[in-house]
Amino acid sequence: MGWYVDFRCPYCNYEETGIGVGRGRRSFPYLALFCCDNCKSVGSTWVQQDQPPRCGVCYHEQVTLLKEDVRRISCPKCGEPATFSRGEGEWE
Numbered sequence: 001m002g003w004y005v006d007f008r009c010p011y012c013n014y015e016e017t018g019i020g021v022g023r024g025r026r027s028f029p030y031l032a033l034f035c036c037d038n039c040k041s042v043g044s045t046w047v048q049q050d051q052p053p054r055c056g057v058c059y060h061e062q063v064t065l066l067k068e069d070v071r072r073i074s075c076p077k078c079g080e081p082a083t084f085s086r087g088e089g090e091w092e
């Protein structure tokens with residue numbers, strides 16, 4: 001079961017809404033939040049047990065996975081403090 005989060009940066013107005021995170025009945029794969037230094041975006045990507053996670057936007061391999069309950073990170077675009085908040089709804 002998973003849920004959605006919204007990301008918003010109040011400084012540069014970068015936002016991503018409705019990012020799905022969580023997992024199904026199995027522990028892998030699961031949808032994890034990432035921050036990509038390559039294309040400077042945040043989002044979620046499927047994490048497989050035996051493969052490095054890739055950026056869901058540019059497919060770069062070296063993404064930083066974020067904790068699923070993360071609240072604050074430095075905005076990948078401008079470096080200022082930005083926040084994640086829980087969005088509406090859940091998925092199975």
Ligand SMILES: [Zn+2]
Nearest residue numbers: 009012075078
């Ligand atoms: Zn920003």
Ligand SMILES: [Zn+2]
Nearest residue numbers: 036039055058
């Ligand atoms: Zn990327």
